[in-house]
Amino acid sequence: MKVHHTLLAAALVLTPVAAQAQSGAAAGATTGAVTGAVVGGPVGAAVGAGVGAIAGGIADEQRPRFREYVVREGRPSYSYREEIRVGATLPASGVTYYEVPAEYGVKGYRYTVVNDRTVLVDPGTRRVVQIID
Secondary structure, eight states, X not given: OHHHHHHHHHHHHHHHHHHHHOOXXXXXXXXXXXXHHHHHHHHHXXXXXXXXXXXXXXXXXXXXXXXXXXXXXXXXOBOOSSOOOTTOBOOSSSOOOEEOOGGGOOOSOEEEEETTEEEEEETTTTEXXXXXX
């Protein structure tokens, strides 16, 4: 049981550091691996890393290229009255969502432009999951 408590303490200390050092799928994989290790040991770490990576968005190193792609596509910007932030729910009508090209490794999310900012959105909930600045 002492090992379990040590792993839990390490996970709590290291998770914020790992998440700040990385973003997107890498941060999701790191956080998932740490959490999985606490819950299920080495097997939990492997499963957690896979689940965390799936939840990731556009990686930092791909953001400039993705922004260029969106500009080239010339998508219109939806005018949103509230602050655009991660977790915001976009309206059910008036917003158009676009497929993210496979080369960016994002699955399950769409992108749109809101108040001249590119955002990734969960199309099932219409929640903003990442702002691409």
